[in-house]
Each structure stands twice: as structure tokens, then as C-alpha cells.
Amino acid sequence: MCAVVGLFHPTSPRSPDSGLVRRMADALRHRGPDGAGYHAEPGLALGHRRLAIVDLAGGAQPMSNADGSLVISFNGEIYNHEALRRDLEALGHHFRTRSDTEAILHAWREWGPGCLDRLNGMFAFALWDRERGQLVLARDRLGEKPLHYARLPDGTIAFASEIAGLLMLPGLSRRLDPTALDDFLALGYVPDPNTIYADIRRLPPAHYLVLHRASIGALPPPRRYWQPPTQVVAAPRDGGRELASRLHEAVRLRLMSDVPLGCFLSGGIDSGAITTLAAAATKGPLDSFTIGFDGECDERAQAAHLAAQLGTRHHEAMATSDYVAAARHQAALFGEPFGDVSAIPTLAVCRLARRHVTVALSGDGGDEVFAGYRRYRWHQMAEAVRRHIPARIRRPVIGGLARAYPKLDRAPRWLRAKHTLTEISLDSALGYYGTVSRIGQERRRALLSPGMRAAVDGHDPAARFGALMEECDPDDSLLQAQYADLHTYLPGDILTKVDRTSMAVSLEVRPPLLDPTLAAWGLALPAGLKLQGGQGKHLLRVALRSILPAEVLQRRKQGFAAPIGQQLRAQAGAVRARLLGGPMLDSGVFDAPALARLVDQHMAGSFDHSQALWQLLVLEGFLADIGGMRLTMPEERLAVPSP
Incomplete structure (x- = not known):
């Protein structure tokens, strides 16, 4: 894996600095410790940091074609590059290396933007086409690899794999975006194309941006080249057999490597299937890696049992237990606030793997593609109720019950009906948004200062979900929810977490279940092949019956993180000190009494505010890192209406 950086000035006759x-x-450098390369010419400078994986001798970047008319800086892997090479050689192209980078250059020369449809892989790249006078920034279909960009005051367009690369630019504004901060509090991440910084954008998955020489106007909008299916197709004749074949091929493609390769292995279906298929296709023993937790989330025993059956070289370690301390460093790792607590054990398993391999296969994507999340089952049940109770009755009656029902955070699950009643009372999109929202709007607004409330007035993170779900078949509520997740939670949370934690230790992670052809095929399956009998991943379980033990296929899904509520209470002094003073109050974002109430309620045990407190601790670490900078925004948004 690698890092891409660059500067492009559309009209300058000089090379950038x-x-x-x-x-x-x-x-x-952490993304590419094996080497660096640079290219400069009038108006353009490209930089690259390399983590050598394929063609160790010939894959240096930035790479040019034979006549120098194309130059690319590329981050990722193109798994079908050998097939592309054969097609391009048949068309008269001549290759000088074995690298997948060169395959992109020839594919662009032959097909232009149409080549993006032919690339099977994870990628983000900057490609300079001198003959066309175009700089092209492109990102893979599902958002496995990141790319950020910004426009500087002098008209230069800067881009980098991570925000940290752009923050090296002295002319770049560090203004924070109030609506992005609201999104972070609502979702635990800032969804594409925004970042926490008002002047830094993230290229969305499955898009490319074309920047033209001599163009001095506003930046053009990115262009979409692919989207997930919005309607289901007929059930395949032998779906289990076809899925097994597709999964086997996806794993086979991702085994290409000139450096050591292994697999993440938990006790679940997805990583178990990937490790089983990889072990069968690998000569010699395969390395496998597991992280343990304190308490019921620990799956080390199950993973070790499966590893012994497969004959892998198994490695395990315990995740850190100090999540309060880890929150201070979370934003520095991600370049902006990031609220998924499972990033802590993910970083730990990446560190463990990097001691032995340079590439690891993971089971990420199975829950999104084959409907493994519990929230999909709840959404389907809520939809069944909505279909039988008219909205004119459902909204006031069930909504009234939801408002009256106590919030029993510490009660048995079957008594905690407030959330379910609330979801049923709402329309489909708002109901589903409620299942993925981390901090509800009423609580978020209560936590904010008057100025910040004015700045985000009219912004509703739920609107994004409603718009996405409207793009899908209105009669398939499951596909609507999956489609929304593939545009929000998957790239914004899951894949961001995997990319930043793995790249922090110079490890490349490949998720075969997110092979774009496999993912599109799985998403388009009828709902009954994904959810059946109250259980998700139905067809995936059928496809894996011959290779996974029954106890793995039937095991209940575990969360990949330890509960942190009690730890927050045990470190009440540190939590109070960080949230009720210093950068949090200096920022002008929060209402101090509201923060104090939230902390007091959790510490007293009357409510479980673990997620909200964790995200606030992460935000405190971010604000401390940037020097306690006060949030800046247009002055007209700061005006507070008179009472």
C-alpha cells in the first residue's frame, strides 16, 4: 500500500514547491516506508510513498508510460491486472514491468475514464494526462482507499491520501465545519464528501474528478462511474454453489503478493470463511491473527480451535484495556474525530499481524453485503408493523407510547422497548437512521452552545439516509437499508477504520467480501436469501456448509470491542477533567452544564452514555491536538435568535 500526494496549479508556468x-x-511515511518518489513539471508536482507488495523491483512511483505523456501516483492493488495486461497486449500495448500500476497507465491510454469500470481492486490515484491537459483523481467503487483534496487561496489544488498530508500546507485554512461536527456527533464519523475541515473534501467512492489545465473557475463536481444495485434480481438457480464459487475467486485474486501474507481470524463466519479458503489455496502454512478482549466478547478460544483445524500458524494477543487514554490519540490517527471504539482493537490486531506479514485478508463487508447486522432484522420487523398500521395512527399512538416509555439502559434487553417503539412510530428512512445514530438530535442540541446550535440550525444528518433510500426499490426495505450503509457506514466507518489502523503500522488489508462483482451480486439477492428465520447471511451460511463447522455457522455475532461503560465510571476523575474544562469549553462548541449533566448521569449509573462520552473524549483529543482552536464559522451563522 502507498500514499499519494500532489499539487496542481491549472495556469502556473512554474513547478510547485x-x-x-x-x-x-x-x-x-507510515503508509509507505519502503521508498519515496517525486515528479515535477510546470503546474504539477506528484509525490509518492511506497509499501512494496507486487513487483518489488519494478513498481516504483510516480510511474510514467513509455513516452512520458502519462504519469501516475497510485495507492492500492488491482487484482485483475494480469488479465488486463493480456487484453492490452492483444491490443498492441507493451509493458516494461510486472506491476499493476503500469496496467492502469495502459488502460487509461486505451479506454480513458472507461478503464475505471474494468479495474477490480482497491485504489485511489492521481493520473496526469499531458496530451489532454487533465489531472484525474479517482477512487475505488466501495471506498477502501481514501483521497482528500483542497483548493488553496492561490488556486492550487492539493491532494493527499490522508488529511495529515494536506495539513502540511501553510496556506490551507483550518476552519472547522459545524455541520460536519454535528454529523460526527450523530454518526461517529464524518460522511463523504465532507471532512471536519470546511475546506478539505474527500473524494466519494466510485467517483473521479477531472481537473483541466488552464481552468480557473470553480472546481468541477466529481463524476460517478459505478453504483450498487438499486433493485433485486431473480433468485439464482443454485445460489449457494454460485456464491461459493464467487467467494473462492475473490479470495484467490487477493492472494497475489510478493511479500508475506496472512489472515485476520475471529470466531465468526466471515473471517472463518476467508481464512479457510486462503489456507486451502496457499502453499505452506498460512499465518492467522486474533485479538482477545476481557469478558464475553473474547473469541480467542473459538479462533484458535478453527486455526488448529486449518493448520494455520496462529498468533493471538490481548487488546488494550485503557479506552479512556486511547481516545486522546484517536483523532491524531484518523486526521479528524472518529468515534468507533473498535478502532482500538483493530489497531492492536494490525500491530500483531505486521510483526509477521505485510498483507492480511479480512472478513470486512460480509455484514453489509449479506445482511448480517441485527439492525437489518429490526428494520424488517418495523417495516412489517408499518405496513399494517396506518401512519395517522402509528405516529401519534406508538410515538406517544415511545415518549412515555422509560429509557431502561440497565434493564434486560426485552424490557428496553423505547427504541423499538420509536423506530416503529417513524417513517422507514427516519426509523432506520435511528438505529445507526449514535447520539440523537435532541441530546446533541442540548449539548451544544447557543452559537453552535445556531450554526447547525436546519442541518439534519438523517436527510442523507432518506435521499439514499429513495434511490432504491420502494418495496425492498432491506436493500434500501443496505444501500444507505454502503454509502455511509461502510466507507465512513468500517473502511476508514481498517485503512487508517492498518496503514498506521504499514500493513495492507484486503477484504475479499468487498470484491465489487461479488458485492453487487450479493446486494441484488432477494431479501429471503439474505434474511431468513430471523437470521442474517442465510445464503452465505448455505454456501459455506461444506467448509465451515456447524458451530461457526450458527455462532451469534459478537461485537469487536469490549464494553467501556464501567471503565468510564472507574476513571470518572479523568473523564470529568477532560470533558468539563480546557479545549472542550474553550472551543465554544458545548454547553458546560449540559456536558456536566451527561457525565453525572453516567457516573451515577442511571443512564448508559458510554457512546456519547467516548465520542466527546475523542473530540476533546482532537481539539487539544489543534491547540484548543475555537470553532470558526461564517458570522451570520453565529447570530443567536432573541428569546
């Missing part, structure tokens, strides 16, 4: 590009690349 080479020292600045080197500093941008050096800030991302």
Missing part, C-alpha cells in the same frame, strides 16, 4: 510536496509525503 518540491520541498512542500516532500513534506506532504513525509507526513504519510
Whole structure:
């Protein structure tokens, strides 16, 4: 894996500052410790940090084609590059290396933007086409690899794999975006195309951006080249057999490597299937890696049992137990606030794997593609109720019950009906948004200062979900929810978590279940082949019956993180000190009494505010890192209406 950085000035006759590009690349050295390369010409400078995986001798970047008319800086892997090479050689192209990077250059020369439809892999790249006078920024279909960009005051467009590369630019504004901060509090991440910084954008998955020489107007909007299916197709004749074949091929493609390769292995279906197929296709023993937790989330025993059956070289370790301390460093790792607590054990398993391998296969994506999350089952049940109770009755009656029902955080699950009643009372999109929202709007607004409330007035993170779900078949509520997740939670949370934690230790992670052809096929399956009998991943379980033990296929899904509520109470002094003073109050974002009430309620045990407190601790670490900078926003948004 690698890092991409660069500067492009559409009208400048001079090369950009080479020292600045080197500093941008050096800030991302963790993504590519094996080497660095640079290219400069009038108006353009490209930088690259390399983690060598394929064609160790011939894959240095930035890479040019034979006549120098194309130059690319590329982050990722193109798994079908050998097949592309054969097709392109048949068309008269001549290759000088074995690298997948060169395959992109020839594919662009032959097909232009149409080549993006032919690339099977995870990628983000900057490609300069001198003949067309175009710089192209592109990102893979599902968002496995990131790419950020910004426009500087002098008209230069800067881009980098991570935000940290752009923060090396002295002319870049560090203004924070109030609506992005509201999104972070609502979802635990900032969804594409926004970042926490008002002037830094993230290229969305399955999009490319074309920047033209001599163009001095506003930046053009990114162009979409692919989207997930929005309607189901007829059930395949032998779906289990076809899925097994597709999964086997996806794993086979991702075994290409000139460096050591292994697999993440938990006690679940997804990683178990990937490890089983990889072990069968690998000569010699395969390395496998597991992280343990204190308490019921610990799956080390199950993973070790499966590893012994497969004959892998198994490695395990315990995850850190100090989540309060880890929150302070979360934003520094991600470049902005990131609220998924499972990033802590994910970083730990990446560190463990990197001691032995450079590439690891993971089971990420199975829950999104084959409907493994519990929230999909709840959404389907809520939809069944909505279909039988008219909205004119459902909203006031069930909504009234939801408001009256106590919030029993510490009661047995079957008594905690407030959330279910609330979801049923709402329309489909708002109900589903409620299942993925981390901090509800009423509580978020209560936590904010008057100025911040004015700044986010009219912003509703739920609107994004409603718009996405409307793009899908209105009669397939499961596909609507999956489609929304593939545009929000998957790239914004899951894949961001995997990319940043793995790249922090210079490890490449490949998720075969997110092979784009496999993912599109799985998403388009009828709902009954994904959810059946109250259980998700139905067809996936059928496909894996011959290779996974029954106890793995039937095991209940576990969360990949330890509960942190009691730890927050045990470190009440540290939590109070960080949330009720210093950067949090200096920022002008929060209402101090509201923060104090939230902390007091959790510490007293009357409510479980674990997620909200964790996200606030992460945000405190971010604000401390940027020097306690006060949130800046247009002055007209700061005006507070008179009472």
C-alpha cells in the first residue's frame, strides 16, 4: 500500500514547491516506508510513498508510460491486472514491468475514464494526462482507499491520501465545519464528501474528478462511474454453489503478493470463511491473527480451535484495556474525530499481524453485503408493523407510547422497548437512521452552545439516509437499508477504520467480501436469501456448509470491542477533567452544564452514555491536538435568535 500526494496549479508556468510536496509525503511515511518518489513539471508536482507488495523491483512511483505523456501516483492493488495486461497486449500495448500500476497507465491510454469500470481492486490515484491537459483523481467503487483534496487561496489544488498530508500546507485554512461536527456527533464519523475541515473534501467512492489545465473557475463536481444495485434480481438457480464459487475467486485474486501474507481470524463466519479458503489455496502454512478482549466478547478460544483445524500458524494477543487514554490519540490517527471504539482493537490486531506479514485478508463487508447486522432484522420487523398500521395512527399512538416509555439502559434487553417503539412510530428512512445514530438530535442540541446550535440550525444528518433510500426499490426495505450503509457506514466507518489502523503500522488489508462483482451480486439477492428465520447471511451460511463447522455457522455475532461503560465510571476523575474544562469549553462548541449533566448521569449509573462520552473524549483529543482552536464559522451563522 502507498500514499499519494500532489499539487496542481491549472495556469502556473512554474513547478510547485518540491520541498512542500516532500513534506506532504513525509507526513504519510507510515503508509509507505519502503521508498519515496517525486515528479515535477510546470503546474504539477506528484509525490509518492511506497509499501512494496507486487513487483518489488519494478513498481516504483510516480510511474510514467513509455513516452512520458502519462504519469501516475497510485495507492492500492488491482487484482485483475494480469488479465488486463493480456487484453492490452492483444491490443498492441507493451509493458516494461510486472506491476499493476503500469496496467492502469495502459488502460487509461486505451479506454480513458472507461478503464475505471474494468479495474477490480482497491485504489485511489492521481493520473496526469499531458496530451489532454487533465489531472484525474479517482477512487475505488466501495471506498477502501481514501483521497482528500483542497483548493488553496492561490488556486492550487492539493491532494493527499490522508488529511495529515494536506495539513502540511501553510496556506490551507483550518476552519472547522459545524455541520460536519454535528454529523460526527450523530454518526461517529464524518460522511463523504465532507471532512471536519470546511475546506478539505474527500473524494466519494466510485467517483473521479477531472481537473483541466488552464481552468480557473470553480472546481468541477466529481463524476460517478459505478453504483450498487438499486433493485433485486431473480433468485439464482443454485445460489449457494454460485456464491461459493464467487467467494473462492475473490479470495484467490487477493492472494497475489510478493511479500508475506496472512489472515485476520475471529470466531465468526466471515473471517472463518476467508481464512479457510486462503489456507486451502496457499502453499505452506498460512499465518492467522486474533485479538482477545476481557469478558464475553473474547473469541480467542473459538479462533484458535478453527486455526488448529486449518493448520494455520496462529498468533493471538490481548487488546488494550485503557479506552479512556486511547481516545486522546484517536483523532491524531484518523486526521479528524472518529468515534468507533473498535478502532482500538483493530489497531492492536494490525500491530500483531505486521510483526509477521505485510498483507492480511479480512472478513470486512460480509455484514453489509449479506445482511448480517441485527439492525437489518429490526428494520424488517418495523417495516412489517408499518405496513399494517396506518401512519395517522402509528405516529401519534406508538410515538406517544415511545415518549412515555422509560429509557431502561440497565434493564434486560426485552424490557428496553423505547427504541423499538420509536423506530416503529417513524417513517422507514427516519426509523432506520435511528438505529445507526449514535447520539440523537435532541441530546446533541442540548449539548451544544447557543452559537453552535445556531450554526447547525436546519442541518439534519438523517436527510442523507432518506435521499439514499429513495434511490432504491420502494418495496425492498432491506436493500434500501443496505444501500444507505454502503454509502455511509461502510466507507465512513468500517473502511476508514481498517485503512487508517492498518496503514498506521504499514500493513495492507484486503477484504475479499468487498470484491465489487461479488458485492453487487450479493446486494441484488432477494431479501429471503439474505434474511431468513430471523437470521442474517442465510445464503452465505448455505454456501459455506461444506467448509465451515456447524458451530461457526450458527455462532451469534459478537461485537469487536469490549464494553467501556464501567471503565468510564472507574476513571470518572479523568473523564470529568477532560470533558468539563480546557479545549472542550474553550472551543465554544458545548454547553458546560449540559456536558456536566451527561457525565453525572453516567457516573451515577442511571443512564448508559458510554457512546456519547467516548465520542466527546475523542473530540476533546482532537481539539487539544489543534491547540484548543475555537470553532470558526461564517458570522451570520453565529447570530443567536432573541428569546
